[in-house]
Amino acid sequence: MAKRKRKYWLMKTEPSCFSIDDLKAAPGGVTAWDGVRNYQARNLLRDEIQAGDGVLFYHSGIKEPAIVGIAEVVAPGSPDETAMDPHAEHYDPKAGPDNPIWYKVDVAFRADLIKPLTRDILRRHPDLADMAVLRKGNRLSVQPVTKKQWRAVIKAGGLRDPLVPI
DNA sequence: GCCAACGTTGGC
């Protein structure tokens, strides 16, 4: 079987809900990226995202939204059981063991950016100005990123003490 | 299957 090429993603989160510091503080620096309730993002989580893929960690819904760090996918898509829990915030009564509907992946903290990349910085960077996250009205919480964009983010932001080679 | 109404996201 041919080896799959590593892919790259940007994942959005409101830091008041789950921040990169929360990820860092999680056991092993790993968390389940669950609670996503959008079909387009679900399809990526279920079908496209694989262990080893790179993740740009983006803080939204704050005064200065920015890419703040790097994570790595460590487990591919699996059913998001929070959808089946009536007490969970994103409970979906239509989801069940035979029909999970929603999926999650596991991501692990890798590094903070030395310099968070704000939208202003991204817009002014020749390789980053066309990122999906900058497009008006884009609400997709998981979105693809090109290898060129991935490298440009790391170069422009700089990694603080990466735990493993990126 | 259409489409208006509604709720949510998220930058500004």
Added chain:
DNA sequence: GCCAACGTTGGC
């Protein structure tokens, strides 16, 4: 706090 953009819902 405002509002544009988008996805979902539900009446018809």
